[in-house]
Amino acid sequence: MKYMDMIISETLRKWPGVTATDRVCSKPYTIQPSNLNEEPVHLKPGDVIFVPINGIQRDPKYFPNPDVFDPERFSDENKGNIKPYTYMPFGLGPRNCIGSRFAILETKTIFFLMLSKFNFIAIEKTQIPIKLSTKSFSIVGDSGMWIGLEPRSK
Numbered sequence: 001m002k003y004m005d006m007i008i009s010e011t012l013r014k015w016p017g018v019t020a021t022d023r024v025c026s027k028p029y030t031i032q033p034s035n036l037n038e039e040p041v042h043l044k045p046g047d048v049i050f051v052p053i054n055g056i057q058r059d060p061k062y063f064p065n066p067d068v069f070d071p072e073r074f075s076d077e078n079k080g081n082i083k084p085y086t087y088m089p090f091g092l093g094p095r096n097c098i099g100s101r102f103a104i105l106e107t108k109t110i111f112f113l114m115l116s117k118f119n120f121i122a123i124e125k126t127q128i129p130i131k132l133s134t135k136s137f138s139i140v141g142d143s144g145m146w147i148g149l150e151p152r153s154k
């Protein structure tokens with residue numbers, strides 16, 4: 001199941017189901033500029049901060065060639081190179097997703113059963129590359145997500 005684990009991790013990097021999360025600031029904090037033309041940002045208690053999970057996980061600074069689907073990023077040899085706090089499909093810290101292990105187990109079970117019976121194939125309605133909807137907060141296809149199931153011959 002190691003390779004399936006790598007596939008699921010990379011899918012959640014490139015296409016995180018939850019594209020952003022938020023936090024409420026509890027004490028004053030200043031984000032220092034990282035470029036010459038930027039001003040410091042002063043945060044006050046009560047300010048709400050959006051953490052763009054999708055943007056961070058597609059940032060070439062953290063994931064080279066971010067648009068390439070490459071499960072090897074999560075191999076035993078490579079996963080140690082991922083910088084802390086740059087991969088967060090289930091959020092981070094004490095309020096991270098309580099259902100993450102269940103979600104991964106469920107995904108693996110479904111894929112194991114489906115792949116043992118069917119090949120997943122592109123059909124006429126499958127959009128390659130997929131065009132994403134601009135009307136949804138989550139990552140969904142503009143005209144749905146279509147895939148064909150072909151029974152596997154024994």
Ligand code: HEM
Binds near residue numbers: 020
């Ligand atoms: C692939 C599936 C899922 C994804 C990508 C996902 C993602 C997330 C993310 C990003 C957060 C916010 C965490 C943070 O801000 O640090 C979250 C919170 C949460 N998720 Fe999930 N989730 C998934 C499945 C589930 C499932 C299956 C359950 C329940 C069975 C669940 C229950 C929760 C709950 C209760 C919270 C709020 C936790 C808190 O505020 O302490 N999630 N999830």
